[in-house]
Amino acid sequence: MLCQECNERPATLHFTKIDNGEKTMMHLCQHCAQEKGEAFMLNSAFSINNLLAGLLNFHNHVQQAEKAPVIKKEPLQCEACSMTYQQFIQIGRFGCANCYEAFKEQINPILRRLHSGNGAHNGKIPSRIGGGIHLRKNIETLKQSIQELITREEFEKAAEIRDQIRSLEKQLDLRDEGGN
Amino acid sequence: MSLEKFLNQAVSSWMSAEGPDSDIVLSSRVRLARNVRDYKFPIIFSSEEGQKIIESVYRSVEGQHFSTIGSLELLVMDELQPLQKRVLVEKHLISPNLANNSILGACILSENEEVSIMINEEDHIRIQCLYPGLQIAEALKVANEIDDHIEQHVDYAFDENIGYLTSCPTNVGTGLRASVMMHLPGLVLTHQMGRIVPAINQLGLVVRGIYGEGSEALGNIFQISNQITLGKSETDIVEDLESVVAQLIAEERSAREALAKTSNIELEDKVFRSYGVLSNCRIIESKEAANCLSDLRLGIDMGYIKNISKNILNELMILTQPGFLQQYAGGPLRPDERDARRASLIRERLNLEQ
Numbered sequence: 001m002l003c004q005e006c007n008e009r010p011a012t013l014h015f016t017k018i019d020n021g022e023k024t025m026m027h028l029c030q031h032c033a034q035e036k037g038e039a040f041m042l043n044s045a046f047s048i049n050n051l052l053a054g055l056l057n058f059h060n061h062v063q064q065a066e067k068a069p070v071i072k073k074e075p076l077q078c079e080a081c082s083m084t085y086q087q088f089i090q091i092g093r094f095g096c097a098n099c100y101e102a103f104k105e106q107i108n109p110i111l112r113r114l115h116s117g118n119g120a121h122n123g124k125i126p127s128r129i130g131g132g133i134h135l136r137k138n139i140e141t142l143k144q145s146i147q148e149l150i151t152r153e154e155f156e157k158a159a160e161i162r163d164q165i166r167s168l169e170k171q172l173d174l175r176d177e178g179g180n
Numbered sequence: 181m182s183l184e185k186f187l188n189q190a191v192s193s194w195m196s197a198e199g200p201d202s203d204i205v206l207s208s209r210v211r212l213a214r215n216v217r218d219y220k221f222p223i224i225f226s227s228e229e230g231q232k233i234i235e236s237v238y239r240s241v242e243g244q245h246f247s248t249i250g251s252l253e254l255l256v257m258d259e260l261q262p263l264q265k266r267v268l269v270e271k272h273l274i275s276p277n278l279a280n281n282s283i284l285g286a287c288i289l290s291e292n293e294e295v296s297i298m299i300n301e302e303d304h305i306r307i308q309c310l311y312p313g314l315q316i317a318e319a320l321k322v323a324n325e326i327d328d329h330i331e332q333h334v335d336y337a338f339d340e341n342i343g344y345l346t347s348c349p350t351n352v353g354t355g356l357r358a359s360v361m362m363h364l365p366g367l368v369l370t371h372q373m374g375r376i377v378p379a380i381n382q383l384g385l386v387v388r389g390i391y392g393e394g395s396e397a398l399g400n401i402f403q404i405s406n407q408i409t410l411g412k413s414e415t416d417i418v419e420d421l422e423s424v425v426a427q428l429i430a431e432e433r434s435a436r437e438a439l440a441k442t443s444n445i446e447l448e449d450k451v452f453r454s455y456g457v458l459s460n461c462r463i464i465e466s467k468e469a470a471n472c473l474s475d476l477r478l479g480i481d482m483g484y485i486k487n488i489s490k491n492i493l494n495e496l497m498i499l500t501q502p503g504f505l506q507q508y509a510g511g512p513l514r515p516d517e518r519d520a521r522r523a524s525l526i527r528e529r530l531n532l533e534q
Contacts (some may be wrong), residue, residue, distance in 0.1 A: 012515045030515050081220045096220045097337035097345040107349060111342065111410060114350055116384050118411020121343030123354040126331045133340050
Protein backbone atom coordinates (compact mmCIF):
# COMPACT_ATOMS: atom_id res chain seq x y z
CA MET A 1 0.00 0.00 0.00
CA LEU A 2 1.30 3.46 -0.94
CA CYS A 3 1.21 6.49 1.34
CA GLN A 4 -1.97 8.43 0.57
CA GLU A 5 -0.21 11.78 1.00
CA CYS A 6 2.79 11.50 -1.30
CA ASN A 7 1.79 8.38 -3.26
CA GLU A 8 5.48 7.53 -3.51
CA ARG A 9 6.67 5.72 -0.42
CA PRO A 10 4.99 2.64 1.11
CA ALA A 11 2.55 3.41 3.93
CA THR A 12 3.97 2.15 7.23
CA LEU A 13 1.69 3.97 9.66
CA HIS A 14 -2.06 3.42 9.79
CA PHE A 15 -4.34 5.73 11.72
CA THR A 16 -7.95 5.09 12.60
CA LYS A 17 -9.93 8.16 13.53
CA ILE A 18 -13.37 7.86 15.08
CA ASP A 19 -15.32 11.07 14.94
CA ASN A 20 -18.96 11.03 16.04
CA GLY A 21 -19.09 7.31 15.37
CA GLU A 22 -17.72 7.77 11.86
CA LYS A 23 -14.55 5.79 11.19
CA THR A 24 -11.89 7.10 8.81
CA MET A 25 -8.61 5.38 8.00
CA MET A 26 -5.35 7.07 7.02
CA HIS A 27 -2.33 5.31 5.58
CA LEU A 28 0.89 7.30 5.67
CA CYS A 29 4.60 6.79 5.27
CA GLN A 30 6.99 7.71 8.07
CA HIS A 31 7.93 10.97 6.34
CA CYS A 32 4.42 12.34 5.77
CA ALA A 33 3.23 11.19 9.18
CA GLN A 34 6.00 13.23 10.78
CA GLU A 35 4.97 16.27 8.77
CA LYS A 36 1.38 15.82 9.82
CA GLY A 37 2.50 14.92 13.32
CA GLU A 38 1.13 17.97 15.02
CA ALA A 39 -2.39 17.39 13.81
CA PHE A 40 -2.38 13.91 15.32
CA MET A 41 -0.85 14.96 18.58
CA LEU A 42 -3.69 17.39 19.17
CA ASN A 43 -6.16 14.55 19.13
CA SER A 44 -4.15 12.17 21.26
CA ALA A 45 -4.02 14.74 24.06
CA PHE A 46 -7.41 13.34 25.03
CA SER A 47 -6.22 11.30 28.00
CA ILE A 48 -7.14 10.43 31.54
CA ASN A 49 -5.67 13.77 32.56
CA ASN A 50 -8.09 15.71 30.44
CA LEU A 51 -11.02 13.52 31.43
CA LEU A 52 -10.18 14.10 35.06
CA ALA A 53 -9.75 17.83 34.58
CA GLY A 54 -13.11 17.84 32.80
CA LEU A 55 -14.75 16.10 35.73
CA LEU A 56 -13.22 18.51 38.23
CA ASN A 57 -14.25 21.53 36.20
CA PHE A 58 -17.75 20.26 35.74
CA HIS A 59 -18.10 19.84 39.46
CA ASN A 60 -16.91 23.39 39.98
CA HIS A 61 -19.50 24.83 37.60
CA VAL A 62 -22.30 22.96 39.30
CA GLN A 63 -21.20 24.22 42.70
CA GLN A 64 -20.97 27.79 41.50
CA ALA A 65 -24.38 27.65 39.89
CA GLU A 66 -25.87 26.42 43.13
CA LYS A 67 -24.26 29.08 45.23
CA ALA A 68 -25.38 32.18 43.38
CA PRO A 69 -24.71 35.03 43.93
CA VAL A 70 -20.97 34.29 43.82
CA ILE A 71 -18.88 36.10 46.37
CA LYS A 72 -15.39 36.83 45.11
CA LYS A 73 -12.90 35.09 47.39
CA GLU A 74 -9.15 34.72 47.60
CA PRO A 75 -8.00 32.00 45.21
CA LEU A 76 -7.85 28.66 47.02
CA GLN A 77 -4.23 27.66 47.51
CA CYS A 78 -2.24 24.96 49.31
CA GLU A 79 0.05 26.67 51.81
CA ALA A 80 2.65 23.89 51.77
CA CYS A 81 3.43 23.80 48.04
CA SER A 82 1.56 26.95 46.85
CA MET A 83 -0.39 25.06 44.22
CA THR A 84 -3.76 26.71 43.56
CA TYR A 85 -6.99 24.81 43.12
CA GLN A 86 -7.17 26.16 39.55
CA GLN A 87 -3.75 24.66 38.77
CA PHE A 88 -4.82 21.33 40.23
CA ILE A 89 -7.89 21.31 38.01
CA GLN A 90 -5.78 21.97 34.94
CA ILE A 91 -3.21 19.22 35.48
CA GLY A 92 -5.28 16.78 37.53
CA ARG A 93 -2.34 16.15 39.88
CA PHE A 94 -1.72 17.37 43.41
CA GLY A 95 1.49 19.23 44.27
CA CYS A 96 1.98 17.65 47.70
CA ALA A 97 0.24 15.55 50.33
CA ASN A 98 -1.09 18.66 52.08
CA CYS A 99 -3.18 19.57 48.99
CA TYR A 100 -5.66 16.87 50.04
CA GLU A 101 -6.23 18.83 53.27
CA ALA A 102 -6.19 22.26 51.62
CA PHE A 103 -8.77 21.35 48.94
CA LYS A 104 -10.68 18.96 51.19
CA GLU A 105 -14.14 20.43 50.68
CA GLN A 106 -13.79 20.55 46.92
CA ILE A 107 -12.23 17.15 46.34
CA ASN A 108 -13.96 14.83 48.78
CA PRO A 109 -17.13 14.60 46.65
CA ILE A 110 -14.91 14.07 43.61
CA LEU A 111 -13.01 11.25 45.29
CA ARG A 112 -16.31 9.53 45.93
CA ARG A 113 -17.26 9.89 42.30
CA LEU A 114 -13.91 8.53 41.10
CA HIS A 115 -14.11 5.52 43.39
CA SER A 116 -17.70 4.35 42.93
CA GLY A 117 -19.12 6.12 45.95
CA ASN A 118 -16.32 5.16 48.33
CA GLY A 119 -14.87 7.99 50.39
CA ALA A 120 -12.96 6.27 53.18
CA HIS A 121 -9.79 4.19 53.15
CA ASN A 122 -10.36 0.58 54.06
CA GLY A 123 -6.99 -0.97 53.31
CA LYS A 124 -3.45 -1.25 54.58
CA ILE A 125 -2.16 1.03 57.34
CA PRO A 126 1.60 1.61 57.58
CA SER A 127 2.77 -0.19 60.71
CA ARG A 128 5.30 2.30 62.09
CA ILE A 129 3.58 5.67 61.65
CA GLY A 130 0.09 4.16 61.77
CA GLY A 131 0.33 2.30 65.10
CA GLY A 132 -2.28 4.45 66.84
CA ILE A 133 -4.61 4.17 63.85
CA HIS A 134 -4.37 0.37 64.03
CA LEU A 135 -5.48 0.41 67.66
CA ARG A 136 -8.33 2.85 67.05
CA LYS A 137 -9.61 0.77 64.10
CA ASN A 138 -9.45 -2.38 66.23
CA ILE A 139 -11.40 -0.72 69.02
CA GLU A 140 -14.03 0.43 66.53
CA THR A 141 -14.60 -3.05 65.12
CA LEU A 142 -14.77 -4.54 68.63
CA LYS A 143 -17.33 -1.92 69.68
CA GLN A 144 -19.47 -2.88 66.71
CA SER A 145 -19.30 -6.56 67.59
CA ILE A 146 -20.22 -5.80 71.21
CA GLN A 147 -23.48 -4.22 70.04
CA GLU A 148 -24.29 -7.31 68.00
CA LEU A 149 -23.58 -9.60 70.95
CA ILE A 150 -25.81 -7.55 73.23
CA THR A 151 -28.74 -7.70 70.81
CA ARG A 152 -28.25 -11.49 70.66
CA GLU A 153 -28.11 -11.49 74.48
CA GLU A 154 -24.69 -13.16 74.58
CA PHE A 155 -23.60 -11.11 77.59
CA GLU A 156 -20.67 -13.29 78.67
CA LYS A 157 -18.97 -12.91 75.33
CA ALA A 158 -19.80 -9.19 75.33
CA ALA A 159 -18.06 -8.82 78.69
CA GLU A 160 -14.95 -10.49 77.26
CA ILE A 161 -14.91 -8.07 74.35
CA ARG A 162 -15.43 -5.14 76.74
CA ASP A 163 -12.28 -6.17 78.64
CA GLN A 164 -10.38 -6.39 75.35
CA ILE A 165 -11.51 -2.88 74.43
CA ARG A 166 -10.38 -1.55 77.82
CA SER A 167 -6.92 -3.01 77.45
CA LEU A 168 -6.61 -1.61 73.90
CA GLU A 169 -7.72 1.81 75.12
CA LYS A 170 -5.07 1.67 77.80
CA GLN A 171 -2.43 0.90 75.17
CA LEU A 172 -3.66 3.82 73.11
CA ASP A 173 -3.44 6.19 76.10
CA LEU A 174 0.10 5.06 76.85
CA ARG A 175 1.02 5.56 73.23
CA ASP A 176 -0.39 9.07 73.05
CA GLU A 177 1.41 10.04 76.25
CA GLY A 178 4.64 8.57 74.95
CA GLY A 179 4.22 10.60 71.78
CA ASN A 180 3.89 13.89 73.64
CA MET B 181 25.83 -11.38 19.30
CA SER B 182 24.19 -14.79 18.90
CA LEU B 183 20.45 -14.93 19.37
CA GLU B 184 20.76 -17.44 22.18
CA LYS B 185 23.06 -15.20 24.14
CA PHE B 186 20.86 -12.18 23.45
CA LEU B 187 17.80 -14.06 24.68
CA ASN B 188 19.57 -15.05 27.86
CA GLN B 189 20.15 -11.40 28.61
CA ALA B 190 16.87 -10.08 27.26
CA VAL B 191 14.25 -12.42 28.62
CA SER B 192 12.98 -11.71 32.13
CA SER B 193 11.67 -14.55 34.24
CA TRP B 194 8.04 -13.42 33.88
CA MET B 195 8.33 -13.95 30.11
CA SER B 196 9.93 -17.40 30.15
CA ALA B 197 8.66 -19.15 33.27
CA GLU B 198 5.29 -20.83 33.42
CA GLY B 199 2.76 -19.91 36.09
CA PRO B 200 -0.74 -21.09 36.99
CA ASP B 201 -3.21 -20.91 34.06
CA SER B 202 -0.43 -19.67 31.82
CA ASP B 203 -2.20 -21.03 28.73
CA ILE B 204 -4.41 -17.92 29.03
CA VAL B 205 -2.93 -15.59 31.64
CA LEU B 206 0.47 -14.39 30.43
CA SER B 207 1.41 -12.33 33.47
CA SER B 208 0.17 -10.75 36.71
CA ARG B 209 1.27 -7.37 37.98
CA VAL B 210 0.78 -5.42 41.18
CA ARG B 211 1.79 -1.80 41.72
CA LEU B 212 1.76 0.17 44.98
CA ALA B 213 2.00 3.98 44.84
CA ARG B 214 3.62 5.66 47.86
CA ASN B 215 4.87 9.15 48.68
CA VAL B 216 7.26 10.50 51.26
CA ARG B 217 5.81 12.82 53.90
CA ASP B 218 6.79 16.52 53.82
CA TYR B 219 8.23 16.37 50.30
CA LYS B 220 6.51 17.93 47.29
CA PHE B 221 5.33 15.47 44.65
CA PRO B 222 7.61 14.92 41.61
CA ILE B 223 5.61 17.23 39.27
CA ILE B 224 6.78 20.28 41.23
CA PHE B 225 9.58 19.23 43.60
CA SER B 226 13.07 20.73 43.52
CA SER B 227 15.97 18.70 42.16
CA GLU B 228 17.41 18.67 45.66
CA GLU B 229 14.24 17.03 46.99
CA GLY B 230 14.26 14.53 44.12
CA GLN B 231 17.86 13.59 44.85
CA LYS B 232 17.11 13.12 48.55
CA ILE B 233 14.21 10.81 47.77
CA ILE B 234 16.35 8.60 45.53
CA GLU B 235 18.98 8.41 48.27
CA SER B 236 16.63 7.62 51.13
CA VAL B 237 14.64 4.98 49.23
CA TYR B 238 17.76 3.29 47.92
CA ARG B 239 19.36 3.37 51.36
CA SER B 240 16.27 1.65 52.81
CA VAL B 241 16.68 -1.40 50.56
CA GLU B 242 20.39 -1.34 49.73
CA GLY B 243 22.18 -4.59 50.47
CA GLN B 244 18.93 -6.26 51.50
CA HIS B 245 18.07 -9.78 50.39
CA PHE B 246 14.35 -10.35 49.97
CA SER B 247 12.93 -13.86 50.18
CA THR B 248 12.58 -14.72 46.51
CA ILE B 249 13.85 -11.90 44.35
CA GLY B 250 17.58 -11.68 45.06
CA SER B 251 19.59 -8.50 45.32
CA LEU B 252 18.62 -5.07 44.02
CA GLU B 253 20.37 -2.66 41.67
CA LEU B 254 19.85 1.10 41.28
CA LEU B 255 19.46 2.49 37.75
CA VAL B 256 19.46 6.29 37.40
CA MET B 257 17.48 7.37 34.31
CA ASP B 258 19.83 10.23 33.53
CA GLU B 259 22.75 7.84 33.20
CA LEU B 260 21.04 5.47 30.74
CA GLN B 261 21.10 5.65 26.94
CA PRO B 262 17.70 6.31 25.30
CA LEU B 263 17.79 2.82 23.78
CA GLN B 264 18.47 1.17 27.15
CA LYS B 265 15.48 3.00 28.63
CA ARG B 266 13.30 1.96 25.73
CA VAL B 267 14.21 -1.68 26.27
CA LEU B 268 13.26 -1.41 29.96
CA VAL B 269 9.90 0.06 28.89
CA GLU B 270 9.29 -2.72 26.38
CA LYS B 271 10.00 -5.28 29.08
CA HIS B 272 7.36 -3.51 31.23
CA LEU B 273 9.93 -2.88 33.94
CA ILE B 274 9.55 0.91 33.87
CA SER B 275 6.80 3.18 32.54
CA PRO B 276 7.22 5.30 29.39
CA ASN B 277 6.64 8.30 31.65
CA LEU B 278 9.65 7.46 33.82
CA ALA B 279 11.85 6.84 30.78
CA ASN B 280 10.91 9.98 28.85
CA ASN B 281 9.82 12.71 31.21
CA SER B 282 11.53 12.37 34.50
CA ILE B 283 14.93 13.98 34.98
CA LEU B 284 15.32 12.78 38.54
CA GLY B 285 13.82 9.38 37.85
CA ALA B 286 15.42 6.16 38.97
CA CYS B 287 14.52 2.52 39.23
CA ILE B 288 15.60 -0.13 41.70
CA LEU B 289 15.50 -3.42 39.84
CA SER B 290 15.69 -6.91 41.32
CA GLU B 291 18.14 -9.47 39.96
CA ASN B 292 15.38 -11.65 38.48
CA GLU B 293 13.50 -8.59 37.14
CA GLU B 294 10.32 -9.56 39.00
CA VAL B 295 10.44 -6.43 41.16
CA SER B 296 11.06 -2.89 40.05
CA ILE B 297 10.75 0.12 42.34
CA MET B 298 10.26 3.25 40.26
CA ILE B 299 11.38 6.44 41.99
CA ASN B 300 10.16 9.95 41.15
CA GLU B 301 7.72 8.92 38.46
CA GLU B 302 4.31 10.50 39.09
CA ASP B 303 4.65 9.47 42.74
CA HIS B 304 7.85 9.31 44.77
CA ILE B 305 7.74 5.52 45.02
CA ARG B 306 6.02 2.92 42.86
CA ILE B 307 6.66 -0.67 43.83
CA GLN B 308 5.91 -3.05 40.98
CA CYS B 309 5.91 -6.85 41.00
CA LEU B 310 5.51 -8.83 37.80
CA TYR B 311 4.91 -12.60 37.76
CA PRO B 312 4.18 -15.20 35.06
CA GLY B 313 0.68 -16.70 34.91
CA LEU B 314 -2.14 -15.94 37.32
CA GLN B 315 -0.36 -14.99 40.56
CA ILE B 316 -1.86 -11.66 41.64
CA ALA B 317 -2.01 -12.60 45.33
CA GLU B 318 1.64 -13.73 45.26
CA ALA B 319 2.66 -10.48 43.57
CA LEU B 320 0.78 -8.50 46.23
CA LYS B 321 2.51 -10.46 48.98
CA VAL B 322 5.98 -9.59 47.66
CA ALA B 323 4.99 -5.95 47.03
CA ASN B 324 3.73 -5.72 50.62
CA GLU B 325 6.96 -7.21 51.93
CA ILE B 326 9.03 -4.54 50.14
CA ASP B 327 6.55 -1.82 51.14
CA ASP B 328 6.82 -2.81 54.83
CA HIS B 329 10.56 -2.76 54.56
CA ILE B 330 10.76 0.71 52.99
CA GLU B 331 8.26 2.01 55.54
CA GLN B 332 10.63 1.09 58.38
CA HIS B 333 13.01 3.77 57.09
CA VAL B 334 10.83 6.27 55.20
CA ASP B 335 7.87 8.30 56.55
CA TYR B 336 4.97 7.81 54.15
CA ALA B 337 2.33 10.43 53.34
CA PHE B 338 -0.71 8.72 54.84
CA ASP B 339 -4.09 9.96 56.02
CA GLU B 340 -6.25 8.03 58.44
CA ASN B 341 -9.39 8.67 56.40
CA ILE B 342 -8.25 8.52 52.80
CA GLY B 343 -5.20 6.30 53.06
CA TYR B 344 -1.98 6.62 51.08
CA LEU B 345 -1.85 10.06 49.48
CA THR B 346 -0.92 10.02 45.80
CA SER B 347 -0.26 12.69 43.21
CA CYS B 348 -3.30 11.66 41.14
CA PRO B 349 -6.63 11.36 42.97
CA THR B 350 -7.40 8.17 40.99
CA ASN B 351 -4.76 6.27 43.01
CA VAL B 352 -5.49 7.53 46.54
CA GLY B 353 -6.38 5.01 49.27
CA THR B 354 -4.54 1.74 48.72
CA GLY B 355 -2.41 3.10 45.87
CA LEU B 356 -2.86 -0.38 44.45
CA ARG B 357 -3.21 -1.19 40.78
CA ALA B 358 -3.46 -4.92 40.10
CA SER B 359 -3.53 -6.15 36.52
CA VAL B 360 -3.33 -9.31 34.46
CA MET B 361 -2.32 -9.73 30.83
CA MET B 362 -4.55 -12.28 29.09
CA HIS B 363 -4.39 -13.96 25.69
CA LEU B 364 -8.01 -14.28 24.54
CA PRO B 365 -8.06 -15.40 20.88
CA GLY B 366 -11.09 -17.68 21.43
CA LEU B 367 -13.27 -14.83 22.70
CA VAL B 368 -12.09 -12.56 19.87
CA LEU B 369 -12.68 -15.18 17.15
CA THR B 370 -16.18 -15.89 18.47
CA HIS B 371 -16.91 -12.12 18.64
CA GLN B 372 -17.63 -12.11 22.36
CA MET B 373 -15.30 -9.33 23.54
CA GLY B 374 -17.84 -6.63 22.58
CA ARG B 375 -20.27 -8.17 25.03
CA ILE B 376 -17.75 -8.93 27.77
CA VAL B 377 -15.86 -5.62 27.99
CA PRO B 378 -18.85 -3.45 29.05
CA ALA B 379 -19.86 -6.06 31.65
CA ILE B 380 -16.38 -6.00 33.18
CA ASN B 381 -16.35 -2.19 33.15
CA GLN B 382 -19.48 -2.17 35.28
CA LEU B 383 -17.62 -4.05 37.99
CA GLY B 384 -15.10 -1.23 38.40
CA LEU B 385 -12.46 -2.99 36.29
CA VAL B 386 -10.84 -1.77 33.08
CA VAL B 387 -10.07 -3.81 29.97
CA ARG B 388 -7.70 -2.56 27.32
CA GLY B 389 -5.45 -3.85 24.57
CA ILE B 390 -1.91 -3.81 25.86
CA TYR B 391 -0.26 -3.46 22.47
CA GLY B 392 -1.79 -1.31 19.73
CA GLU B 393 -3.81 1.85 20.04
CA GLY B 394 -7.28 2.51 21.44
CA SER B 395 -9.71 -0.37 21.44
CA GLU B 396 -7.61 -2.52 19.13
CA ALA B 397 -5.75 -5.31 20.91
CA LEU B 398 -2.69 -6.47 18.99
CA GLY B 399 -2.11 -10.20 19.25
CA ASN B 400 -5.43 -10.66 21.13
CA ILE B 401 -3.66 -9.64 24.33
CA PHE B 402 -5.79 -7.74 26.85
CA GLN B 403 -4.97 -6.14 30.16
CA ILE B 404 -7.56 -6.20 32.94
CA SER B 405 -7.03 -4.01 35.99
CA ASN B 406 -8.86 -2.43 38.91
CA GLN B 407 -10.06 1.16 38.62
CA ILE B 408 -11.09 1.78 42.21
CA THR B 409 -8.37 2.26 44.85
CA LEU B 410 -10.33 3.89 47.68
CA GLY B 411 -12.78 2.14 50.01
CA LYS B 412 -11.81 -1.47 49.28
CA SER B 413 -9.05 -3.38 51.02
CA GLU B 414 -6.08 -4.69 49.03
CA THR B 415 -7.30 -8.26 49.46
CA ASP B 416 -10.79 -7.37 48.23
CA ILE B 417 -9.38 -5.61 45.16
CA VAL B 418 -7.23 -8.64 44.32
CA GLU B 419 -10.04 -11.13 44.99
CA ASP B 420 -12.51 -9.18 42.82
CA LEU B 421 -10.00 -9.14 39.98
CA GLU B 422 -9.20 -12.83 40.44
CA SER B 423 -12.84 -13.83 40.30
CA VAL B 424 -13.42 -11.93 37.04
CA VAL B 425 -10.24 -13.39 35.57
CA ALA B 426 -11.35 -16.89 36.59
CA GLN B 427 -14.64 -16.37 34.70
CA LEU B 428 -12.79 -15.05 31.67
CA ILE B 429 -10.51 -18.10 31.71
CA ALA B 430 -13.56 -20.38 31.78
CA GLU B 431 -15.23 -18.45 28.92
CA GLU B 432 -12.04 -18.50 26.84
CA ARG B 433 -11.63 -22.26 27.36
CA SER B 434 -15.21 -22.97 26.33
CA ALA B 435 -14.84 -20.67 23.29
CA ARG B 436 -11.76 -22.67 22.26
CA GLU B 437 -13.64 -25.94 22.71
CA ALA B 438 -16.53 -24.66 20.65
CA LEU B 439 -14.15 -23.54 17.91
CA ALA B 440 -12.46 -26.94 17.88
CA LYS B 441 -15.84 -28.64 17.53
CA THR B 442 -17.45 -26.42 14.92
CA SER B 443 -14.55 -25.28 12.77
CA ASN B 444 -11.65 -27.54 13.57
CA ILE B 445 -10.18 -27.61 10.04
CA GLU B 446 -10.56 -23.86 9.54
CA LEU B 447 -8.85 -23.18 12.84
CA GLU B 448 -6.05 -25.64 12.07
CA ASP B 449 -5.64 -23.97 8.68
CA LYS B 450 -5.41 -20.52 10.26
CA VAL B 451 -2.83 -21.71 12.77
CA PHE B 452 -0.61 -23.42 10.20
CA ARG B 453 -0.83 -20.53 7.74
CA SER B 454 0.43 -18.19 10.46
CA TYR B 455 3.13 -20.70 11.37
CA GLY B 456 4.09 -20.71 7.68
CA VAL B 457 4.28 -16.91 7.54
CA LEU B 458 6.40 -16.68 10.70
CA SER B 459 8.85 -19.36 9.62
CA ASN B 460 9.28 -18.05 6.08
CA CYS B 461 8.76 -14.29 6.10
CA ARG B 462 11.57 -11.94 5.12
CA ILE B 463 9.73 -8.69 5.99
CA ILE B 464 6.99 -8.45 8.63
CA GLU B 465 5.20 -5.50 10.28
CA SER B 466 4.54 -5.59 14.01
CA LYS B 467 0.78 -5.92 13.55
CA GLU B 468 1.02 -8.96 11.29
CA ALA B 469 3.67 -10.48 13.54
CA ALA B 470 1.44 -10.02 16.59
CA ASN B 471 -1.55 -11.66 14.91
CA CYS B 472 0.49 -14.60 13.59
CA LEU B 473 2.15 -15.11 16.98
CA SER B 474 -1.29 -15.16 18.61
CA ASP B 475 -2.43 -17.85 16.13
CA LEU B 476 0.74 -19.86 16.73
CA ARG B 477 0.31 -19.74 20.47
CA LEU B 478 -3.33 -20.80 20.13
CA GLY B 479 -2.17 -23.69 17.93
CA ILE B 480 0.33 -24.78 20.60
CA ASP B 481 -2.29 -24.53 23.37
CA MET B 482 -4.80 -26.55 21.35
CA GLY B 483 -2.31 -29.24 20.42
CA TYR B 484 -2.11 -28.62 16.66
CA ILE B 485 1.53 -27.70 16.97
CA LYS B 486 3.94 -29.62 19.12
CA ASN B 487 7.61 -29.10 19.96
CA ILE B 488 7.40 -25.33 20.26
CA SER B 489 7.56 -23.82 23.71
CA LYS B 490 4.54 -21.89 24.93
CA ASN B 491 6.37 -18.78 26.01
CA ILE B 492 7.11 -17.94 22.38
CA LEU B 493 4.21 -15.46 22.22
CA ASN B 494 5.18 -13.60 25.38
CA GLU B 495 8.81 -13.57 24.40
CA LEU B 496 8.50 -12.57 20.76
CA MET B 497 5.81 -9.91 21.38
CA ILE B 498 8.44 -8.10 23.42
CA LEU B 499 11.57 -8.98 21.45
CA THR B 500 10.04 -7.71 18.19
CA GLN B 501 9.31 -4.23 19.60
CA PRO B 502 11.41 -1.46 17.98
CA GLY B 503 13.72 -0.92 20.98
CA PHE B 504 14.67 -4.55 21.27
CA LEU B 505 15.18 -4.97 17.53
CA GLN B 506 17.58 -2.04 17.56
CA GLN B 507 19.44 -3.37 20.55
CA TYR B 508 19.77 -6.75 18.85
CA ALA B 509 20.95 -5.03 15.66
CA GLY B 510 23.40 -2.97 17.69
CA GLY B 511 22.23 0.42 16.37
CA PRO B 512 19.32 2.50 15.11
CA LEU B 513 17.07 1.04 12.37
CA ARG B 514 14.62 2.67 9.95
CA PRO B 515 11.05 1.27 10.01
CA ASP B 516 11.64 -0.79 6.84
CA GLU B 517 14.87 -2.17 8.26
CA ARG B 518 13.04 -3.05 11.45
CA ASP B 519 10.49 -5.09 9.53
CA ALA B 520 13.25 -7.11 7.89
CA ARG B 521 15.11 -7.51 11.18
CA ARG B 522 11.88 -8.55 12.91
CA ALA B 523 11.31 -11.26 10.30
CA SER B 524 14.82 -12.65 10.68
CA LEU B 525 14.65 -12.61 14.49
CA ILE B 526 11.37 -14.56 14.43
CA ARG B 527 12.76 -17.12 11.95
CA GLU B 528 15.90 -17.59 14.02
CA ARG B 529 13.91 -17.95 17.21
CA LEU B 530 11.72 -20.63 15.62
CA ASN B 531 14.84 -22.42 14.40
CA LEU B 532 16.11 -22.66 17.98
CA GLU B 533 13.06 -24.82 18.69
CA GLN B 534 13.95 -27.49 16.15
